[in-house]
Amino acid sequence: MSSAFVYAVWAVLAVALFGAVLWSRASDVSIARPSAVLERLASGPVLRVVLVVGWMFAGWHLFAR
């Protein structure tokens, strides 16, 4: 597996995520908007803890350690 292939898969995933965001903005589609996904996660009694801990870990991992 070459690094070019790995980067290509990452690029496809990034495009898919971006495409999902655009798709969710259409008026009558079967996919929730990112803000609705965030609201669902942040309003769940367990998921909101996972969400916050994940955000904290991401920041610590990216910027401090």
Add this chain to the structure above:
Amino acid sequence: MLVGAGYALAAATTSPFSWQADLLTAIPIGVLAVAAVMRWPARPRVRVAEPAAHATHPYRAWVVLLAVVAAWEIVQYAAPGSRALHPTLSSMADAVDRSELRKAAVFFVWMWLGVAIVRAGAARTPVSETDGVTGETA
């Protein structure tokens, strides 16, 4: 916004594994923890997106996409060989962070996401008036 941008620029000038980086990263983490405790209801009501007429699982596509991203990250992390051959999200972020301006942008987005998380979980009354979101008991 301006304060956030300035803070992100200051944080971007720090080096990882330094006390300055620890401090400037720990402050937003602490602020988010306090804000969540203060603004979030103790017993939240799960809010689900109001589905379109034909939509039965509005979150399915997101779950699948994030599962694929997580699986690919794990495969690359566990793959034998150098990180250059098997880049992960972390290693790509490290490359982005080599420029202070790009690092500041990433730091700003991270803080903005923290604010969005706190706002998304904050109590709303009445729930039925939310924008495209309906209330459901957990």
